[in-house]
Amino acid sequence: MPKPTAPNLPSDAVVDAWIALNRAQQTAQLKIERALRDAQLPPCAWYDVLWELDRAGEAGLRPFEIERRRLIAQSNISRLVDRLAEAGYVERVPCQEDARGQRVVITPAGREMRKRMWPVYARAIGDAVGRRVLDPEAQMLATLLGKLT
Amino acid sequence: MPKPTAPNLPSDAVVDAWIALNRAQQTAQLKIERALRDAQLPPCAWYDVLWELDRAGEAGLRPFEIERRRLIAQSNISRLVDRLAEAGYVERVPCQEDARGQRVVITPAGREMRKRMWPVYARAIGDAVGRRVLDPEAQMLATLLGKLT
DNA sequence: TGGAGATATATGCGAGTGCATCTAGTTGTC
DNA sequence: GACAACTAGATGCACTCGCATATATCTCCA
Numbered sequence: 001m002p003k004p005t006a007p008n009l010p011s012d013a014v015v016d017a018w019i020a021l022n023r024a025q026q027t028a029q030l031k032i033e034r035a036l037r038d039a040q041l042p043p044c045a046w047y048d049v050l051w052e053l054d055r056a057g058e059a060g061l062r063p064f065e066i067e068r069r070r071l072i073a074q075s076n077i078s079r080l081v082d083r084l085a086e087a088g089y090v091e092r093v094p095c096q097e098d099a100r101g102q103r104v105v106i107t108p109a110g111r112e113m114r115k116r117m118w119p120v121y122a123r124a125i126g127d128a129v130g131r132r133v134l135d136p137e138a139q140m141l142a143t144l145l146g147k148l149t
Numbered sequence: 150m151p152k153p154t155a156p157n158l159p160s161d162a163v164v165d166a167w168i169a170l171n172r173a174q175q176t177a178q179l180k181i182e183r184a185l186r187d188a189q190l191p192p193c194a195w196y197d198v199l200w201e202l203d204r205a206g207e208a209g210l211r212p213f214e215i216e217r218r219r220l221i222a223q224s225n226i227s228r229l230v231d232r233l234a235e236a237g238y239v240e241r242v243p244c245q246e247d248a249r250g251q252r253v254v255i256t257p258a259g260r261e262m263r264k265r266m267w268p269v270y271a272r273a274i275g276d277a278v279g280r281r282v283l284d285p286e287a288q289m290l291a292t293l294l295g296k297l298t
Numbered sequence: 299t300g301g302a303g304a305t306a307t308a309t310g311c312g313a314g315t316g317c318a319t320c321t322a323g324t325t326g327t328c
Numbered sequence: 329g330a331c332a333a334c335t336a337g338a339t340g341c342a343c344t345c346g347c348a349t350a351t352a353t354c355t356c357c358a
Contacts, residue, residue: 008275013287018177018274020294025174026220027298028167033316064306071175073346078308080344100306100353125167126157132296138162141293145169147281149176182346194314213336222316227338229314249323249336 021148028128035124041117042087045072049080050089050114053106060093060105089113170297177277184273190266191236194221198229199238199263202255209254211244238262 010018033044048070053061061069067077081104084090089110095101106114133141159167182193197219202210210218212226221229230253233239238259244250255263282290 008279009271010275010279011284011287013284013291014279014282015271015274016291017282017287017294018278020291020298021170021174021177021278023220024294024297025170028170062306071172074307075309075347076345082308095306098306098354100351102307122158122164125164126159129167129170129297130159130163131157133163133166133293135160135162137293137296138160138166140289142162142165142169144282144286144290144293145166145173147286148173148278149169192314211336223337224317224339225315231338232314244336247324247336249321251337 021145028125031128032121032124035120035127036117039120041120042113044121045070045080046084046089047114047117047121049084050106050110050117053090053104054111054114056106058105060090060103062095062101062103064101066104084110170294177274180277181270181273184269184276185266188269190269191262193270194219194229195233195238196263196266196270198233199255199259199266202239202253203260203263205255207254209239209242209252211250211252213250215253233259 029044036043036047049066052066052069063077063081064074066072066081067074072080081090081092084104085092089107091105091107092102093105095103129138178193185192185196198215201215201218212230213223215221215230216223216226230239230241233253234241238256240254240256241251242254244252278287
């Protein structure tokens with residue numbers, strides 16, 4: 001009979017879930033990151049940001065918006081945008097409604113890079129995740145994992 | 150009807166699972182790491198290795214064994230052991246059956262630190278995971294995530 | 299209106315990471 | 329038994345991260 005030892009102390013099932021979560025994420029992440037690197041493409045994080053910016057369109061996004069959507073720490077956003085801008089994939093444009101801020105806008109080169117990355121990224125996700133679970137399992141996973149966020 | 154576009158290309162459910170996996174892991178990891186830091190304790194990775202070594206007993210483990218159990222890259226193990234040794238929590242002892250290698254053995258101070266970390270670590274797992282899912286859900290999660298490793 | 303406090307972003311710093319490479323020792327093969 | 333191929337572990341390097349802090353701007357209220 002599973003019985004917590006004290007308030008908030010996790011059951012064995014919860015600890016197991018935490019361990020499995022780490023291992024699974026790490027394993028998948030490693031494979032996917034490697035697939036991109038092997039294809040001479042930028043890392044996963046670049047894709048995610050380019051994707052957000054592509055969806056955002058002309059207006060782009062404020063750095064703090066990217067931060068919230070992607071759960072990246074503020075200082076890391078700042079530098080990730082630096083790198084993306086240096087690579088020519090995004091542009092920082094001044095922001096008239098708030099002089100402290102800026103808008104980050106994707107460039108055509110950025111859009112193209114995102115498109116170029118997708119097949120590789122997708123195949124890697126397929127290999128690392130899709131091949132190992134059935135579709136309904138994947139759905140269940142997404143639902144359960146969603147509760148942790 | 151969900152139908153893969155091409156061999157190995159992931160369905161939407163799979164992509165969602167991958168995204169949720171990242172977010173969940175990152176969120177939980179961040180909280181747990183912070184809880185340890187706030188309690189002036191070493192990071193999560195130290196706990197994991199100390200735990201393996203504690204279970205391994207007198208004989209300790211070879212670095213490459215730790216590597217396999219914890220999915221840490223070889224070079225990182227090497228340096229993590231450096232740090233643990235410098236902190237006095239483990240000791241490198243020469244390995245007679247293979248002169249290239251060594252055995253990493255936990256010290257009493259290491260055992261004690263592991264014990265000291267556990268309550269904080271456990272509570273953090275409880276907060277980050279246990280509070281958000283029911284026990285059977287955690288079990289299901291562990292099972293599904295296990296398939297990805 | 300004049301600050302006080304909040305918010306947006308940048309940056310210095312110390313630490314950890316992955317990759318490539320190096321050294322030393324081991325195993326298998328002829 | 330000698331040499332090629334392999335394995336264990338260490339290390340230099342470039343890069344990224346998280347944290348703390350700095351700076352500029354904004355908001356709101358006395």
